[in-house]
Amino acid sequence: xxxxxxxxxxxxxxxxxxxxxxxxxxxxxxxxxxxxxxxxxxxxxxxxxxxxxxxxxxxxxxxxxxxxxxxxxxxxxxxxxxxxxxxxxxxxxxxxxxxxxxxxxxxxxxxxxxxxxxxxxxxxxxxxxxxxxxxxxxxxxxxxxxxxxxxxxxxxxxxxxxxxxxxxxxxxxxxxxxxxxxxxxxxxxxxxxxxxxxxxxxxxxxxxxxxxxxxxxxxxxxxxxxxxxxxxxxxxxxxxxxxxxxxxxxxxxxxxxxxxxxxxxxxxxxxxxxxxxxxxxxxxxxxxxxxxxxxxxxxxxxxxxxxxxxxxxxxxxxxxxxxxxxxxxxxxxxxxxxxxxxxxxxxxxxxxxxxxxxxxxxxxxxxxxxxxxxxxxxxxxxxxxxxxxxxxxxxxxxxxxxx
Numbered sequence: 001x002x003x004x005x006x007x008x009x010x011x012x013x014x015x016x017x018x019x020x021x022x023x024x025x026x027x028x029x030x031x032x033x034x035x036x037x038x039x040x041x042x043x044x045x046x047x048x049x050x051x052x053x054x055x056x057x058x059x060x061x062x063x064x065x066x067x068x069x070x071x072x073x074x075x076x077x078x079x080x081x082x083x084x085x086x087x088x089x090x091x092x093x094x095x096x097x098x099x100x101x102x103x104x105x106x107x108x109x110x111x112x113x114x115x116x117x118x119x120x121x122x123x124x125x126x127x128x129x130x131x132x133x134x135x136x137x138x139x140x141x142x143x144x145x146x147x148x149x150x151x152x153x154x155x156x157x158x159x160x161x162x163x164x165x166x167x168x169x170x171x172x173x174x175x176x177x178x179x180x181x182x183x184x185x186x187x188x189x190x191x192x193x194x195x196x197x198x199x200x201x202x203x204x205x206x207x208x209x210x211x212x213x214x215x216x217x218x219x220x221x222x223x224x225x226x227x228x229x230x231x232x233x234x235x236x237x238x239x240x241x242x243x244x245x246x247x248x249x250x251x252x253x254x255x256x257x258x259x260x261x262x263x264x265x266x267x268x269x270x271x272x273x274x275x276x277x278x279x280x281x282x283x284x285x286x287x288x289x290x291x292x293x294x295x296x297x298x299x300x301x302x303x304x305x306x307x308x309x310x311x312x313x314x315x316x317x318x319x320x321x322x323x324x325x326x327x328x329x330x331x332x333x334x335x336x337x338x339x340x341x342x343x344x345x346x347x348x349x350x351x352x353x354x355x356x357x358x359x360x361x362x363x364x365x366x367x368x369x370x371x372x373x374x375x376x377x378x379x380x381x382x383x384x385x386x387x388x389x390x391x392x393x394x395x396x397x398x399x400x401x402x403x
């Protein structure tokens with residue numbers, strides 16, 4: 001007779017580990033990955049995790065994927081559809097989450113919490129977003145045009161925030177104003193993002209983390225995509241400064257904001273029992289996680305309190321951290337974060353960020369975590385911290401320790 005252990009009977013695990021991590025290249029808007037079905041692109045990283053870890057895929061307890069615009073090709077539980085598009089058996093379940101731009105970081109957090117609870121031993125956290133196929137805001141636009149209303153039109157929100165139009169662009173402008181960041185400050189940081197990314201490609205720093213995939217686009221391109229497509233190798237301050245601001249008199253432009261991108265990424269998370277089921281050594285230990293709510297009007301400042309929270313919880317100081325990955329949704333986000341955390345800029349987004357490498361929304365959290373892990377390994381660093389701002393004014397932060 002098989003005995004089903006209760007939660008109380010199972011041993012709670014204090015440890016959660018990253019066993020493997022992988023991402024696709026970032027495809028630019030209408031670029032080489034633009035015709036990939038999201039489920040198929042997600043399936044590619046799932047299959048690669050199984051290959052890297054050597055696990056019997058029947059032993060995977062769950063797959064949690066982040067995805068922001070869960071409509072059209074990304075609707076109907078894209079995590080489960082990615083499983084059914086992969087080599088994983090039907091017995092592996094999957095679910096999809098939306099914490100806006102931090103969706104796959106939250107998926108990883110849920111995976112961490114699951115294995116630390118002892119109720120599951122091996123969980124994949126990741127995400128996918130093919131923005132060329134399902135554009136940003138499609139879930140809002142399509143729902144409204146179908147007569148299904150708007151998400152921010154509740155009486156409660158209108159009473160609490162009278163006359164407010166929630167906008168990430170407004171939030172970015174408010175951040176630049178609050179932290180006295182000039183247009184030149186933002187453009188210089190954007191330039192450095194492209195320069196660092198170009199240097200990383202030249203140094204082959206991304207080679208171990210990127211799973212090359214075959215191109216699928218409207219032109220019928222079918223060669224292998226090896227690198228992120230958004231990097232501007234000829235970027236210059238003159239070109240960036242010549243771009244028009246999104247709002248008249250503002251400082252945010254297409255150049256100092258993240259790029260629309262197609263991509264997928266995923267990590268395999270295990271506890272100590274889970275490590276017995278894989279044929280690979282753990283590569284990092286999860287030190288701490290946090291999630292916070294912050295001002296929904298400024299919207300993008302959450303990484304600051306989220307980082308403070310996780311540092312306090314782990315008894316670490318910002319100077320203990322070797323590398324920081326703070327998503328470059330807009331240049332004011334990492335710049336204000338660095339000011340408030342008194343962080344060393346030389347440790348921040350050392351291989352470039354979303355302004356150069358792209359921001360595939362629901363996949364970005366897992367993409368950044370994959371990069372953070374590989375860069376810690378390359379540089380023999382110990383601790384890495386990742387934080388992402390999110391629509392609605394929330395943010396996640398994670399600290400990992402390389403093993």
